[in-house]
Amino acid sequence: MSVTTIIVTTVVGALIGGITNTIAIKMLFHPYEAKYLFGKRIPLTPGVVPMRRKEASKKLGNIITEYLLTPDVFVEKLKSKESEKFIDLFIDKQIEIIEKENISISDLLNKVSPNLRHKILEFLYYEIDTKVKNSSDELMFRTIESLLPEDAKEKLDNEVSTLHLTLNERIISYLTSDKGYNDIYTMIDDFIENRGKLERAIKYVVPKDTLATRVQGELVQLLGNEDMKNIERDFILREYESLIKQTPSSYISSIDQEKITSRASSIFKQKINVEELLDRPIHLLNKNLFDSLKSSGKIRLRENIIHYLGKHIPGIVQNLHLAEVITRQIDSFDIEKLEFLVFEVARNELKMIMLLGYVLGGFVGFIQGIVVPYIV
Incomplete structure (x- = not known):
């Protein structure tokens, strides 16, 4: 066993281990694009993150929307x-x-759209004209009886x-009055004077004032007769029943109807203003x-806002397609900047x-x- 051998193997092993880890860390991001040799892609290119970015971004988007940014999280935050x-x-x-600032409804509408107030007025006036005309057309062909309230x-x-x-x-009362008597007298006088000689001779036999008094008495007696009263009653009832079975269109022309409808619309518009x-x-x-709104009303308004948003947040979140948004944003994020951020955050590690x-x-x-010399 030689000390030199141990030192050499230690240094070589340290270099191999350190350089291997350094290369492995660098290969997380590098190279950014695939490299080709003789038309074939070199293995492990591009780096792990660039190669798997689309897959990772999709899974990350699903994880965030399914487990982190769920509708319940938004609702809970809204109710905090x-x-x-x-x-x-x-x-x-x-x-x-x-x-x-004395804000009016018109001011709010103008903030939404400059022509919105005008469009709303046009719509309301059109609706009034339409409703009045439709109601008029309907009423014109209903019987007068059906138009009357039950108590009326x-x-x-x-x-x-x-x-x-x-x-x-x-x-x-008219017949027995002085005017009634005078009218009867005048009519008798006109009748006699405008007839032939024979008729005019009557005034010499019976004075005209006597005739007027006699006619007046007979008419009053006739009107007081019960049979005459029944005849009058039956006639009036027949005419009344006939009248209420008719429709207004029987008495009002289309031109008059248009005038009435137009006038009614104008009155409605003036009254509503x-x-x-x-x-x-x-x-x-x-x-x-x-x-009331400034005191207790604003509390109810706040509760209604929270209730409304809480009720519709699941649908809003679903329609936002947050998973797709997150995936798209990650895919569009510059890989070099992502590398810089990762290394900046985890530099010490x-x-x-x-x-x-x-x-x-x-x-x-x-x-x-130490071991190799003994084996060799």
């Missing part, structure tokens, strides 16, 4: 005290801005059933409601691995220098 505090501060800030129909039936009595009373509502500051639309290679190689060489 920090998130609640952040949402409360955000709501308070927005309420303050709305109140101080019942009241109208009662009024019509006694209408003949009211008419009789008013006609009798959507433009004024959109331009009015939000905090003045309903001051009590806005004050990698140095220890290389040093360990030298130590283990030297130890193996030392043992080899």
Whole structure:
């Protein structure tokens, strides 16, 4: 056994072990691309990380989305005290801005899109015109009876059933008045004077005032007769039943319908006054409601936001395709920069691995220098 042999084997073993570990570490990233010799790829090129990057990025994306960034993690974070505090501060800030700057619904719409307010007004006015026209078209061909509310129909039936009595009373009141008598006298006078000689001779036999009084009395007696009252009642009821079975289209022309519909639409638009509502500051639309929002309402608003987001986060996360995003980002990451980051973070550990290679190689060489002479 020679000391020189032991030293040589120790040094050689240390160099072999250290250089092997150094090369192995370098081969994690180098070479960045495959190398070819005589048209055939040289084994172990490119390095392990460049060669397996696509596979690794895909698996890493799946691991992150399946075990780390799961919907439950987002929901849990959303329901944390920090998130609640952040949402409360955000709501308070927005309420303050709305109140101080007199923000209106139109202002919010303009921030979304400059023409959004105009489009909404067009849509609302179109809907009003359409609804009014459709309702008008429907009502025009329904019977008048079906258009009457039940209590109104019942009241109208009662009024019509006694209408003949009211008419009789008013006609009798008219006939027995001075005007009624004078009108009867005038009609008798016109009748006699506009007839032949024989008829005109009647006035010499029976005075016209006597005839007027007699006609007046007969008419009043006729109207007071029960049979006459029944005739009037039956006639009115027949006409009434016939009327309510008709449709408005029987009495209103299409041109008149268009005028009525147009007028109704205009009245609706004036009453609703959507433009004024959109331009009015939000905090003045309903001051009590806005004050309630600033106190207890914002808590309910925050709870609703959290509930809504928590309910839809699984779908949002799924639609984001986070695994694909992570895979794509890793694939597009510069390999040289990735190498720099890895070596920068694990510099001390990698140095220890290389040093360990030298130590283990030297130890193996030392043992080899002692054992080999005895074997040989």
